[in-house]
Structures are given as C-alpha cells and as structure tokens.
Amino acid sequence: MTDEELTYPGAPKSLIDTWMRRRRRLSIRPGEGLPPLDVDLKALLATPVAAPEPLELPASLHSNKLHSMRTELAGKSELAVLNAILISHLRKSWFPAVAPHLFLRLWTEEGAALMAELPGRWLISSVITFGDHGATEAQRRIDLSMNVLFSLVKIYEYERIHTGYTADRPFRVWSTSDKKLPLGMPGFALVGGGLDVNLLAPLWREALAEPVAGALACHLLERLNADPGTLFRRVGKMRDAKLAALAAKRAAAAAAILAQEAAETAAPPPPPEPQDLGQSDASQP
Known part of the structure; x- marks a missing residue:
C-alpha cells in the first residue's frame, strides 16, 4: 500500500516524530520555575488570579505558557494556575523533578476544591x-x-x-443492515x-x-x-425512538387482533341448516 492510500503516510514513524516534537521541554530561565513541594496549597487556593501585565519579550517557554494560563484563568485561584503549569510541564519529555510529586499532592489534598473550580x-x-x-x-x-x-x-x-x-439533535434511525463499518466490524445493535x-x-x-x-x-x-449534547445522549435518544416505534407497532398489531376478535363476536350467527325433507318423509309411518 502506498503512502497516498494511508491516513497517516509514513506511520508509525511519522506519528511518533510529530508527537515527540510536541513534547519538547518548556525552557526555564534563572529565577523562574515551580514552587517547592511544601508550598502552602491553602494559601494558593485562597488567592485569586489577577489579569497579568503584558509579557516582557523575549520570554522563556515557561513564562509564555504561564502568562497564557494566567490570562485564561483570571478570577480563578492561584492553585488552578499551578495545576495548569504542572500539566504543561508533565506533558513534555523532560520536566522539573518536583512536578509529578507536586501534581499528586495537589490532587490528593485539594482535589475536591479543584473539581469545583476548574473548567x-x-x-x-x-x-x-x-x-x-x-x-x-x-x-x-x-x-x-x-x-x-x-x-x-x-x-x-x-x-x-x-x-x-446541533449537539442535542439525534440522527434519524435508518436501516443499517447493508452498511459496512471499518475493519469489518459488525454493526452496532441500537436496541439489543x-x-x-x-x-x-x-x-x-x-x-x-x-x-x-x-x-x-x-x-x-x-x-x-x-x-445533553454528547454522542451517548444522542444514541440514547435514537434508542428511545426505535423502542417507541417498536412499541407502537406491537400495540397496533395487538389492536388489530382485538378488533378482529370483536368483529367476529358481534357478527350474527349463521342461519340454521335446512332439514332434508326427503329423509323426513321416509321416516313417517
């Protein structure tokens, strides 16, 4: 198969090379960096983030990222900003040694507060x-x-x-028995x-x-x-629609049977069969 026929030409090497380039470390200049492991998390949680001043250029990648996060999270707590900059470092192939330990401490001690605050x-x-x-x-x-x-x-x-x-609008339910999924996977049974x-x-x-x-x-x-606007909710609505259609079909069939039985019950009885007169006369003395 040629590269022109592939979704990702040159994979897996091309994919891994691209991924590794995106994992380039955030450069840190002297005087910059992360707080120590024993930083006061309660104090950070109680301190709101002010909109930052314009960034002095040239700046390190760390400073650029931190400035961007302070802009995005203005009004949130300093703990939210610390969580964000830790994540940015931990996504890279190299990060400060304190970063994973501080990240775990944040979520172990202040996880509930972060869940309530973070977007x-x-x-x-x-x-x-x-x-x-x-x-x-x-x-x-x-x-x-x-x-x-x-x-x-x-x-x-x-x-x-x-x-x-729109995100909350389900697709129509079509017959999919003749449709093919990638890699020969069987179709998704919407009801069963x-x-x-x-x-x-x-x-x-x-x-x-x-x-x-x-x-x-x-x-x-x-x-x-x-x-209400996810794939799972839309599939649920499609399932409900199909179940409702099946229920209506069963109800209509049951009603038709009842109507037929009622019609048969209400019909007049057939007339009696006429007697065979020749046979009746022969029985006379």
Missing part, C-alpha cells in the same frame, strides 16, 4: 496527566482509559459540528446491543474504587452523563 478542559487535562504520572497502577490504568475516551469524544464531536446538526454500557461501566466501576484519580474520573463521567 471542564482543565479537569480532562488533569485526569489525562494521571495516566502518565499516577502514583499507582490503578490511577494510571483508569486515566489512560479516560484519555482514550475523551480524546475520541473530542474528535467525534468536532466532526459532528460539520454536519450542521450494549456497546456504550460495555465501554462506560467497567471504567466507572474501577474509578469508584480509587480515591484520588478515580474521584476525578467519576466527577467527569457524571458530567458526561448529565450533558
């Missing part, structure tokens, strides 16, 4: 970061799964925007199938058993469940 995109970035830097196998396993889930949701919902459909349940239930069950990264995963799954 959805930073909650998702946080849970994805546990996938590489979780303290336990359970944390890493749960959050690698969350990375796959939310990455695919983002890609799919971006494509859905270009259909012109449980692909969405099989995807979410094991992940949610594992998350319920993990108190730090799992708590964050549960929080995000609850928000996903409550959001």
Whole structure:
C-alpha cells in the first residue's frame, strides 16, 4: 500500500516524530520555575488570579505558557494556575523533578476544591496527566482509559459540528443492515446491543474504587452523563425512538387482533341448516 492510500503516510514513524516534537521541554530561565513541594496549597487556593501585565519579550517557554494560563484563568485561584503549569510541564519529555510529586499532592489534598473550580478542559487535562504520572497502577490504568475516551469524544464531536446538526439533535434511525463499518466490524445493535454500557461501566466501576484519580474520573463521567449534547445522549435518544416505534407497532398489531376478535363476536350467527325433507318423509309411518 502506498503512502497516498494511508491516513497517516509514513506511520508509525511519522506519528511518533510529530508527537515527540510536541513534547519538547518548556525552557526555564534563572529565577523562574515551580514552587517547592511544601508550598502552602491553602494559601494558593485562597488567592485569586489577577489579569497579568503584558509579557516582557523575549520570554522563556515557561513564562509564555504561564502568562497564557494566567490570562485564561483570571478570577480563578492561584492553585488552578499551578495545576495548569504542572500539566504543561508533565506533558513534555523532560520536566522539573518536583512536578509529578507536586501534581499528586495537589490532587490528593485539594482535589475536591479543584473539581469545583476548574473548567471542564482543565479537569480532562488533569485526569489525562494521571495516566502518565499516577502514583499507582490503578490511577494510571483508569486515566489512560479516560484519555482514550475523551480524546475520541473530542474528535467525534468536532466532526459532528460539520454536519450542521446541533449537539442535542439525534440522527434519524435508518436501516443499517447493508452498511459496512471499518475493519469489518459488525454493526452496532441500537436496541439489543450494549456497546456504550460495555465501554462506560467497567471504567466507572474501577474509578469508584480509587480515591484520588478515580474521584476525578467519576466527577467527569457524571458530567458526561448529565450533558445533553454528547454522542451517548444522542444514541440514547435514537434508542428511545426505535423502542417507541417498536412499541407502537406491537400495540397496533395487538389492536388489530382485538378488533378482529370483536368483529367476529358481534357478527350474527349463521342461519340454521335446512332439514332434508326427503329423509323426513321416509321416516313417517
């Protein structure tokens, strides 16, 4: 197969090279950097972020990123900014030694406060970061799964925007028996199938058993469940529509049977058969 026939020409090398370039370390100049591991998290949580002054140029990648985050998170707490800059460093191939330990301390001690404060995109970035830097196998396993889930949701919902459909509008239910899915996969059984349940239930069950990264995963799954504009909600509406159509079809069939039985009951009885007169006369003496 030629490169022209591939979605990603030159893969896997081309993909890995691109990924590694994006993981280039954030340069840090003298006097810059992350706070120590024993920084007062309560004080940071109580300190709101002011809109930053214009950035002096040239600036390090660390300073550029920090300025951007202060602009985005103005009005939130300094703890939110610290979480964001930690994530930015931890996504790179090199990061300050304190970064993973400080990230874990943030979420172990102030996870509930961060869940209440952070926008959805930073909650998702946080849970994805546990996938590489979780303290336990359970944390890493749960959050690698969350990375796959939310990455695919983002890609799919971006494509859905270009259909012109609003996020809460389900597609019409068509017959798909003659349609093919990639790699020869069988079709999704809208009524009898449980692909969405099989995807979410094991992940949610594992998350319920993990108190730090799992708590964050549960929080995000609850928000996903409550959001009316997701693939899962639209599939649910499509399932409900098909079930309603099947129920209406069964009810119509049952009503037709009852109507037929009622018509047969109300019909007059057939007239009696006439007697055979010849046979009757022969019986006379």
